[in-house]
Amino acid sequence: MVDLYRAYPPEFYARNTVIVARELIGSFLCRKLEDASVLWGPIVEDEAYRQHEPASHAARGPTPRCQVMFGPPGYAYVYFIYGRYHCLNVVTEEAGYGAAVLLRAVGADQTKGPGKLCETWDIGFQHNGISLMNPGFSLWICPGDRPGPELIVCSRRVGITKAEELPWRFYLKGHPSVSGPKFPGSGKKRQSQN
DNA sequence: GGGCCGATTGTT
DNA sequence: ACAATCGGCCCG
Numbered sequence: 176m177v178d179l180y181r182a183y184p185p186e187f188y189a190r191n192t193v194i195v196a197r198e199l200i201g202s203f204l205c206r207k208l209e210d211a212s213v214l215w216g217p218i219v220e221d222e223a224y225r226q227h228e229p230a231s232h233a234a235r236g237p238t239p240r241c242q243v244m245f246g247p248p249g250y251a252y253v254y255f256i257y258g259r260y261h262c263l264n265v266v267t268e269e270a271g272y273g274a275a276v277l278l279r280a281v282g283a284d285q286t287k288g289p290g291k292l293c294e295t296w297d298i299g300f301q302h303n304g305i306s307l308m309n310p311g312f313s314l315w316i317c318p319g320d321r322p323g324p325e326l327i328v329c330s331r332r333v334g335i336t337k338a339e340e341l342p343w344r345f346y347l348k349g350h351p352s353v354s355g356p357k358f359p360g361s362g363k364k365r366q367s368q369n
Numbered sequence: 370g371g372g373c374c375g376a377t378t379g380t381t
Numbered sequence: 382a383c384a385a386t387c388g389g390c391c392c393g
Contacts, residue, residue: 192377224376232376233391240389257377258386264376304377334376354377 179205179215180310183319185326188248190268192274194320195330196223197345199265199321200282201319204281206296207311214296216283217319220346220353222332224264230338233273244273251314253293260290261299265316279333280352321355322347
């Protein structure tokens with residue numbers, strides 16, 4: 176049985192972002208709302224973003240928007256995109272290095288995609304910079320049952336148009352909440368491992 | 370202040 | 382294939 180009121184320690188996040196992204200699949204995202212009700216569900220899709228690559232917000236250094244990516248690991252980085260949606264990330268690696276994992280889908284509700292996840296769970300700028308290591312406080316992540324490697328698919332990330340694409344997206348094979356095109360087998364680019 | 374662009378999503 | 386929609390970022 177999963178205990179929703181524990182959390183990963185900072186050391187879990189203070190590692191290579193791609194490793195953290197893979198290991199976060201199956202972990203539980205938890206959200207306590209204003210009325211004290213709690214939403215929770217397993218992370219079924221995420222993506223890694225690291226400092227020295229054009230596709231990352233951190234590529235051009237710690238701007239006001241992405242400065243929390245350069246802070247200590249285990250904290251939330253929330254950004255606003257396309258004039259409509261917020262997206263939630265977990266900061267990774269050592270402080271001073273800009274990196275994070277974008278949480279794209281949770282296997283709890285009918286919605287899919289990072290924008291819809293934040294919309295449905297009322298996640299926004301009020302969470303930017305808060306710790307995800309305090310169980311019971313607004314937003315946190317706790318360990319779950321880690322799926323076997325045969326259930327975790329690795330593919331290119333969604334929505335990257337300019338930069339060179341990297342196989343840094345992970346998702347639970349066949350899960351209905353996974354967003355975007357199912358790249359492996361959808362005929363464009365190839366799958367990869369990691 | 371102006372102009373361009375986007376880690377999205379839903380519709381054509 | 383494309384529009385909606387506006388904050389962030391760069392330039393001047």
